[in-house]
Amino acid sequence: MANPSPALLARLADLLGSKGFSADAGEMAPWLTDWRGRFQGRAAALLSPSSTGEVAEIVRLCAGAGVPIVPQGGNTSMVGGATPSPDGDALILSLRRMNRIRDLSPEDNLAICEAGVILAHLHEAAEAQGRRFPLSLGAKDNATIGGLVSTNAGGTQVLRFGTMRGLVAGLEAVLPDGTIFDGLAPLKKDNRGYDLRHLLIGAEGTLGIVTAASLILVPAVAERAVAWVGLRDPEIALALLHRLEERIPGAIESFELVPAVALDLVLAHIPGARAPLAGRHDWHVLVEAAGVEAEARLAAALNDALGQGSADDALIAASQGQADALWRIRDSISEAERKDGIAVKHDVSVPVADMPAFMTATAVAVEGAFPGTRVIAFGHLGDGNVHFNVRAPRDAAASWLDNEGAAVTRFVHDAVVAAGGSISAEHGIGQMKRSELERVGDPARLFMLRAIKSALDPRGIMNPGKLVPLAHEPRPS
């Protein structure tokens, strides 16, 4: 691919003005690395268009010159999905200036947001109108709608409302040749062939640039209840989930599994953290229910579960402060892990019904194959999605991650594939998981990914080096 010529850069600077064009090293620096500092790239300029028309013009110019574009929202990718390559021939296209909520209709339960709208801002705007956008995640103060759409983001409320995919009613995007795909109209039924909206969702900017989305809102919640449950094993946790969903249908919004080892880490490393229950339990679940009489209904259902032995102990948060404290335990696990030492992390999914057996068997297998390691698996049991982390042996050197990490990852991913699962449940592929996708991806899937990428982006200018393992590219060794 081509480096941007001085003439192209001048033309882009002219198009975008001083607010929309920067080649200043200091201004660009934060956007040349991912937030975890794993990937470092270079770029000739940072482009910040303020309208879909400007995005289209940028893409037309770059397509003509064969210059690659790396679209970027809040730059919160977990897999290096928004970091340019080190060769420096790409331009970063930031959507952050396109941050208008074009429309928000509580009556129609719809919001039309530009790609740069920050998730937390949408939450606030919806709330002000008695509505809710029911997707949230840790990075909500930085993550943008365009990035959330392009990575089909998940989070902690997927159980009830699904991932981003289920909340997008319409899309506007700029295709790799600069034409605008206007699919913003929120059509509930539309059978005009291949679903282009779903193709662009989760495509990580490799097929075009999402510039706006029509998003589905839901009514604000009447009441919330958060509970902490101690129980014996993941099998019983799943049975509890089924029982709760049968008893209070449509009310369970979160069902997060926490092993004793993860709770112990939080208690050891996070100041102020306290064990929610008096006794010791091998496994815990954080449950959140919402809706009319959520607290009373959740309490009754949990009481029954205790009576029938599918839970050993349980408490319902008596105040918002207590609910927050329970959530803080769950949300602090990653931080506690980091403080505890080195670990290899995996964001994987298998069918929900198979998750308990998968967790148990794979933990035994990993700890057997890599002596001294310890598996800490936690997360969204109801989505079949756990963060399956493997802690280095206590005596491991800092180089363990570099020396052993890849082998551990291959071992875990092989188990996932054998279980019919996905090596990326919610974080995407980006640049981090591309070689693994190529290694374990079945030929039919790889053929389709490559064929679609080549057909829609024949010049390969849209976020190159991400997601699709192209057969002809040089592979990282």
Added chain:
Amino acid sequence: MANPSPALLARLADLLGSKGFSADAGEMAPWLTDWRGRFQGRAAALLSPSSTGEVAEIVRLCAGAGVPIVPQGGNTSMVGGATPSPDGDALILSLRRMNRIRDLSPEDNLAICEAGVILAHLHEAAEAQGRRFPLSLGAKDNATIGGLVSTNAGGTQVLRFGTMRGLVAGLEAVLPDGTIFDGLAPLKKDNRGYDLRHLLIGAEGTLGIVTAASLILVPAVAERAVAWVGLRDPEIALALLHRLEERIPGAIESFELVPAVALDLVLAHIPGARAPLAGRHDWHVLVEAAGVEAEARLAAALNDALGQGSADDALIAASQGQADALWRIRDSISEAERKDGIAVKHDVSVPVADMPAFMTATAVAVEGAFPGTRVIAFGHLGDGNVHFNVRAPRDAAASWLDNEGAAVTRFVHDAVVAAGGSISAEHGIGQMKRSELERVGDPARLFMLRAIKSALDPRGIMNPGKLVPLAHEPRPS
């Protein structure tokens, strides 16, 4: 494309045996025309494989020989989507023998069905286990899962549960080169790039052949209530829908709009039909609610609506027989229209919020542009999907449809496009709407459809002549 050679036919006959291969004109006849008798094709043979492996082998052989394949389920397409072309070089691949429900788990709320499972059979199997597959339509005794998936079928319960797209948890398909895409595992979260499941759903067999699907079940319904409401106009009907959804969230499963002219037709032409309400109303709505205390809650909500003037009259069916009678009115509209005379039909959608204004304005415009015509628009208001039918002038000759039909259709479709809508809400494109899709489709959409089709089916053997208006093909004049 090539005609199947005697050698290929012999090889297929050998592969499939006498149950799976027929070149008998009498046996093939019912499958060479669509059920409305609008399209007539020819085929060299009817192939009826009994397994995914056999489907894969058929496709491999045909791909090698360049022989086209027309996949077929229940043959209930409204747009000629399963009828081969008249040139006779295609083979019909019927999925009807692949009719096993491979698994049905009430605990996991999942059923794995082969493509040939008939919808009504799945309904029964789910019901026997205290579950429900919440998609239904008139052709349920013939329509198959493979066809329903491949056309992203809708029906009368889309309001709450969505179209087929929302009910497919996993897919198995044979791609155009004969490889098997195994995506059956019901993963709730899977971010391994382009969503191939959603690409195959609604692709009308042009990108591969769906051989099985993992389908989402829901709990059986505790209680149902059906109401008939008389009201002033579609605007008020939509306001009523919003009010009901606010009052009894998650309970409204159907909300079907019926104009006085449609009710009059049913009363005139369908033996035994009776007007549900005593007075005359310009518009009617059939509402179905489901769930705990559905009848009491719907009655209370409708009472409020009557008090606030957003409904003029309403009744709730007092028995199953009365509920059936109300549904029979709705379901008889098409038959009554046929008995009444000639009409051009359109299955269109616009954003829900815009539907009332669209219906009113477009009816006036059509009746003005084509004097003597009468618009009868009815259907799924809550989905933004009405069947917008235009009755010929009373004195029109039988040739009116041939002479004027296309002009009326273009007029209606232009209005749909201007409203940001879809010229095919639920019936798909097939061979009937392909030239219209080409005429009104925006360049970005047409480019993507063509590029994807060419990339995944480079030989063009999968259901040729359907859905994708390929630029290089001869177009019907």
